[in-house]
Amino acid sequence: MVGLTVLAAGCAASAEPTGAPSTTSAGPTIPAVPGIETEAVRLRTDEAVGGQVQMRITATGEEPFTVSSVALDSPGFEPVAPRETSTEFAPGRVIDLPVQYGEPRCDVAAEPAAARLTVVRPDGRTEDLRVPLAAEIMTRIHEEECAVLALLGVVSVEVVGLADEDEAVTGEIRVARRAGIEPVGVERVGRSVLIEVAAPDLPMTLAEGEDELSTPVVFTSASCEPHVLAETKKPYVFPVEIVVGEDERVVVDLPVDEDLRAHLVALVDRVCLQG
Numbered sequence: 001m002v003g004l005t006v007l008a009a010g011c012a013a014s015a016e017p018t019g020a021p022s023t024t025s026a027g028p029t030i031p032a033v034p035g036i037e038t039e040a041v042r043l044r045t046d047e048a049v050g051g052q053v054q055m056r057i058t059a060t061g062e063e064p065f066t067v068s069s070v071a072l073d074s075p076g077f078e079p080v081a082p083r084e085t086s087t088e089f090a091p092g093r094v095i096d097l098p099v100q101y102g103e104p105r106c107d108v109a110a111e112p113a114a115a116r117l118t119v120v121r122p123d124g125r126t127e128d129l130r131v132p133l134a135a136e137i138m139t140r141i142h143e144e145e146c147a148v149l150a151l152l153g154v155v156s157v158e159v160v161g162l163a164d165e166d167e168a169v170t171g172e173i174r175v176a177r178r179a180g181i182e183p184v185g186v187e188r189v190g191r192s193v194l195i196e197v198a199a200p201d202l203p204m205t206l207a208e209g210e211d212e213l214s215t216p217v218v219f220t221s222a223s224c225e226p227h228v229l230a231e232t233k234k235p236y237v238f239p240v241e242i243v244v245g246e247d248e249r250v251v252v253d254l255p256v257d258e259d260l261r262a263h264l265v266a267l268v269d270r271v272c273l274q275g
Contacts, residue, residue, distance in 0.1 A: 030114050030132040035061025038115035039134040048233030054096035055115050059089040069118040070097050076110030076142040078102025110142035111135050151250045154179050158255055162263050167271055169219040169263045176212045182245035183208050194235040195264060196222040224272035236264055
């Protein structure tokens with residue numbers, strides 16, 4: 001998800017070309033709830049965690065209340081169980097509460113969306129509310145993740161042939177066709193804060209009708225600074241830019257399985273901790 005995490009296939013619309021016209025449809029608007037406004041926002045910490053945004057709740061009325069559970073209600077995402085909380089709101093107070101979102105439903109739009117809140121009033125009454133959600137970021141996430149799913153319906157991406165060197169891990173990025181005949185361009189692969197990535201033969205193109213391409217890739221240490229080693233939230237996330245035919249460029253994360261992760265962890269140990 002952002003720096004997008006590569007998602008497992010499972011969206012019915014994912015087989016469409018990445019530049020296909022949208023077939024999503026929006027539902028009816030959601031009536032306002034007096035005294036409460038909500039907005040979905042995505043912070044850097046949410047991007048690092050993945051599958052999460054902040055529910056920004058504003059108490060706009062004159063009566064305090066307590067939120068005991070919160071969940072995202074968006075037609076474009078699979079529902080996730082509410083997050084239990086006990087957060088008190090005085091009039092005018094604004095608080096961000098983290099909520100998870102499920103895998104995208106690519107045949108429907110992300111908006112109109114709502115915040116599902118369980119609210120406890122000062123007299124002890126409990127209300128289950130569906131509050132309209134300003135959800136521009138959910139639409140953006142929906143578009144990004146559905147583009148990734150569509151791309152992964154056309155090609156697969158993997159890292160193979162791993163080998164350790166003194167100060168590097170080498171291998172190949174392999175792109176294999178799953179559907180279609182259009183050319184597929186692999187434009188570039190980016191580094192993380194912790195690991196530098198070099199793929200000197202990029203950009204490359206899987207030509208029309210070809211089934212597979214491979215290109216060498218070299219991972220090296222980018223930093224041994226103690227605060228980087230201790231604090232980085234995405235040590236092994238490497239964005240890959242891919243374009244199918246005349247469609248817009250899509251950014252996916254290079255898949256990092258347990259084998260590649262183990263090689264990279266050992267590389268950091270060799271270069272930064274033992275060297």
